Amino acid sequence: MKILKFGGTSVGSAERMKAVASLILNGEPKIVVLSAMSGTTNALVQIAETLYQNKHDEAKALIQALHDKYKQVVEELYTSDEKKKQANELLKQHFEYLNAFTLDLFTIHEERAVLAQGELLSTALFQFYLEEQGEKSVLLPALNFMKVDENEEPDSAYIAQQLQKELEKHPGVELFITQGYICRNAFGEIDNLKRGGSDYSASLIGAAVDAQEIQIWTDIDGMHNNDPRIVKNTHPIAELSFDEAAELAYFGAKILHPSSVKPAKQKNIPVKLLNTMQPEAKGTTISTKTESGKIKAVAAKDGIIAIKIKSGRMLLAYGFLRSVFEVFERYKTPIDMITTSEVAVSLTIDNAKHLNEILAELKEFGQVEVDQDQTIVCVVGDFIAERSGSGLAVFQSLQNIPLRMISYGGSKNNISVLVNTSDKIEALTKLNDGIFNGNEAHA
Ligand code: ASP
Ligand code: MG
Secondary structure, eight states: OEEEEEOTGGGSSHHHHHHHHHHHOSSOOEEEEEOOOTTHHHHHHHHHHHHHTTOHHHHHHHHHHHHHHHHHHHHHHOOSHHHHHHHHHHHHHHHHHHHHGGGSOOOHHHHHHHHTHHHHHHHHHHHHHHHHTTOOOEEEOGGGTOBBOTTSOBOHHHHHHHHHHHHHTSTTOOEEEEESSEEEOTTSOEEEOOTTTHHHHHHHHHHHTTOSEEEEEESSSSOBSSOTTTSSSOOBOSEEEHHHHHHHHHTTOTTSOGGGHHHHHHTTOOEEEEETTSTTSOOEEEESOOOTTOEEEEEEEEEEEEEEEEOGGGTTOSSHHHHHHHHHHHTTOOOOOEEEOSSEEEEEESOOTTHHHHHHHHTTTSEEEEEEEEEEEEEEESSTTTSTTHHHHHHHHTTTSOOSEEEESSSTTEEEEEEEGGGHHHHHHHHIIIIISSOOTTO
């Protein structure tokens, strides 16, 4: 069994949906995971914001505009009047459901139900299209098997068991369609795996059925060695290890949801990043295999906050770092980078939700300084933090840029530096010149 996930742009129009159908119809057993059509989740977020503010007329207008867009898709996607009628009936149900929220109190629960409509629509419309083409496929409701626990972590045992049950209901069927992103939470309510979470759905589904391969289809030909939006002449990386891919996904390569590496790694299922606009391109394969001893890529993550805690109590003391980390743990705020000296510790976070509470507690340990608008620039490869010379190439490239923090040796896959976001473009460009364009002395 293979898992194929198609992102928003890949199913972004009637034409794109037809292209996806032709890609998947090759007789191999598979589960196809779809995102919402591009723009839909953003539109739903906007509708939810408007509803929170009780701007009901505005919400209705937004809902109407989205409905009109989908009516157009139906017009273009199907040929028979019968299917068009069936699809328009489905749209009517979903948009009436959305409109009903303009009458009620709007809370986080309603918001999640609103956000779920995008994937419910894309998959239902796609399934209708396959039916019209005479293909034998089944729509699996993700809300029947995808689940997170009270810590918002996927409940793998439940997912595997329930998904198996769903599949067993359809003996002889080899093509399944299901929604990415949406799930149920510990209370059985509709919830989601956070923005971009469809990749995570695909990987969780892959792990649940012990898939042979997980394919993530997007509109770019794999993970690139640098940010193609910022740096010219980037190229796709053919092979990455799970760990390298996790670092890159986490530190900025937008193509893959960072959490999606873990389930695949645990079950040792190769993940392929492929391009629907260029299906023959090799893309990137993430597996245990990687080209060793090489710098693979550079990525950057914005929106980082650096916090420095300076304390006389740290000198020659034990247990100090633990007390600092416990503050972050209490506020469920992950720490990304850490550097220490004997009297101070600097660390970074990207989630400012509880920043004020965290700072208030940290002030009890000593002097606290905060720097906003920071960017982590991360250099990823195999053994780069163990081979002599790797650091030199990185730091020589960055010699004119002030580095707020440096993290080296934490894993063998990564050297990270923290810079002001205003220096990001220069940092990525200089690293590209220094590492990938000719000067590969260390590789
Ligand atoms: N549709 C959701 C989003 O835009 C999930 C996804 O596409 O991965 O975030
Ligand atoms: Mg995505």
